[in-house]
Amino acid sequence: MSLSEREFWTVIHGLVLGTLFLLAFAGGIAGLWSLRPALVTPAGVHERLRRLNVGVWTMAAVAWATVITGTYIVYPWYREAAESSPRSQLLANSDTALWHTFGMEWKEHVAWMAPILATAVAFIVTYYGERLIHQERMRRLAMALFTSAFLAAAVAGLFGAFINKAAPIR
Amino acid sequence: MGHSESSSSQAAPLEASRASEGDKPNGPPLAALMAAAVGTFVLGAITTLAEVSEGLKDWLVFREPVGPLSGKTTLATGVWLVAWVVLGLAWRGKELDTRKVLITSVVLIVLGVIGTYPTFFEQFAPE
Numbered sequence: 001m002s003l004s005e006r007e008f009w010t011v012i013h014g015l016v017l018g019t020l021f022l023l024a025f026a027g028g029i030a031g032l033w034s035l036r037p038a039l040v041t042p043a044g045v046h047e048r049l050r051r052l053n054v055g056v057w058t059m060a061a062v063a064w065a066t067v068i069t070g071t072y073i074v075y076p077w078y079r080e081a082a083e084s085s086p087r088s089q090l091l092a093n094s095d096t097a098l099w100h101t102f103g104m105e106w107k108e109h110v111a112w113m114a115p116i117l118a119t120a121v122a123f124i125v126t127y128y129g130e131r132l133i134h135q136e137r138m139r140r141l142a143m144a145l146f147t148s149a150f151l152a153a154a155v156a157g158l159f160g161a162f163i164n165k166a167a168p169i170r
Numbered sequence: 171m172g173h174s175e176s177s178s179s180q181a182a183p184l185e186a187s188r189a190s191e192g193d194k195p196n197g198p199p200l201a202a203l204m205a206a207a208v209g210t211f212v213l214g215a216i217t218t219l220a221e222v223s224e225g226l227k228d229w230l231v232f233r234e235p236v237g238p239l240s241g242k243t244t245l246a247t248g249v250w251l252v253a254w255v256v257l258g259l260a261w262r263g264k265e266l267d268t269r270k271v272l273i274t275s276v277v278l279i280v281l282g283v284i285g286t287y288p289t290f291f292e293q294f295a296p297e
Contacts, residue, residue, distance in 0.1 A: 071243060076235035102288045109217050109286035112243050113210045113279075116250050120206040124199040131194060137268060138199060145203065148279065 006169050009073050014160050017066040021157075024059035025150045028121075031055055032143045035133050045130050056122040056146070063115035063153060070160075075108065077169050086167035099166050103159040111156035117149035197261030200271045205257055207275035207282070209250025214285020216242045221294045 003011065031052035034040065040048055079087045090100040124142045128135055132142075220227040220238055230241025284290050 067243070071236060071239060072233070075239065079235075079237060101292075105288040106286060108239055109213060109242070110283065112213055112246060113282065113286075116206050116209045116247070117279075120202040123202040127199050127202075128194060134193075138196070141203065141268075141272065145206070152283075 004170060006074075006077050009069065010164065010169050013066060013069045013074050014157070014164065017062050017069065018157050020062045021059060021066060021153060024055050024062055025146070025153075028052065028055035028059055029143065029146055029150075032125075032139060032146065035139055037133055040133060045133060049125075049130055049132070052125055053122075056118070056125045059146075059149070060115060060118040060122045063118045063149065066153070067111050067115055070111065070156075071108070074169060078104070086163070086169055089167045090163070096166055099159075099163050103163055107156045107159040107163070110152050114149045114153040114156070117145050117152065121146045121149065195263050195265050196268060197264035197266055198258055200266050200268065201257035201261045202254060203275050204271055204278075205250055205254035207278035208253040209246050210282035211278040211285070212249045212282070213242060213246035214282035216245055216285075218285045218291040218294055221291045224296070 031048060035048065035052065078085065082088065083092075087100055087104070090096045090104075121142050124138060124145075125132060128138060132139055216230070220230055220242065227238045230238035230245075232240040232244055
């Protein structure tokens with residue numbers, strides 16, 4: 001029942017923050033989807049917006065925390081020059097090299113789009129506030145951006161999980 | 171039946187509140203969208219350019235343990251923030267053509283994603 005420092009940060013980066021991200025996305029997208037006059041009572045709008053604001057800003061904050069811990073704490077261990085590093089192990093075998101040359105190479109870059117896009121959504125939700133319920137185009141735009149942020153994070157998360165399975169950081 | 175009556179009676183006050191509050195200009199949210207698109211585009215562009223130029227790739231090593239990724243992400247984040255401030259000030263209080271900004275943003279985001287796609291940027295790597 002013990003984790004090394006490296007395993008601990010890998011869990012924080014991929015599992016803890018990843019789970020929070022998924023929860024925040026689910027809440028945020030459901031909130032945006034149902035934010036329509038026909039579905040929300042006047043009394044419910046205020047309460048719904050409060051939860052939506054928490055959801056979208058949480059997703060943005062978690063996305064930033066995920067990419068920063070991933071890039072500046074976990075990634076240096078992954079790419080160490082030592083033969084025992086995950087990157088070296090993957091590249092040493094032609095059967096696993098693609099996990100690095102395609103999976104990691106895409107993951108490490110595309111992941112940074114998630115917090116940028118999620119922050120834009122959070123701003124839009126906060127800017128319009130209760131008026132967002134009447135801004136159909138902006139609501140749809142926010143949903144599209146929010147989903148794009150999620151997809152970018154999903155690519156990164158899935159590759160991260162598989163790569164850590166093929167060559168764990170220890 | 172009861173639900174339907176309830177919904178229509180509750181929707182009416184929402185319409186009234188809209189009229190009394192007035193709509194906010196769409197400049198600031200579109201500035202946020204466009205800045206995000208610029209940030210993602212810059213990330214993709216730098217990723218591809220770093221494959222073209224070994225000198226640029228070396229320069230992008232802002233932190234040795236992280237390698238060029240540190241420079242790529244720092245620059246993209248910096249450009250995103252600067253673009254947001256500049257566009258936010260320029261478009262403050264303005265009503266813009268949503269369609270034009272939206273199309274431009276989608277093009278920039280798609281180009282940004284393509285720029286980060288390994289199969290694409292590896293085409294520019296030296297043999």
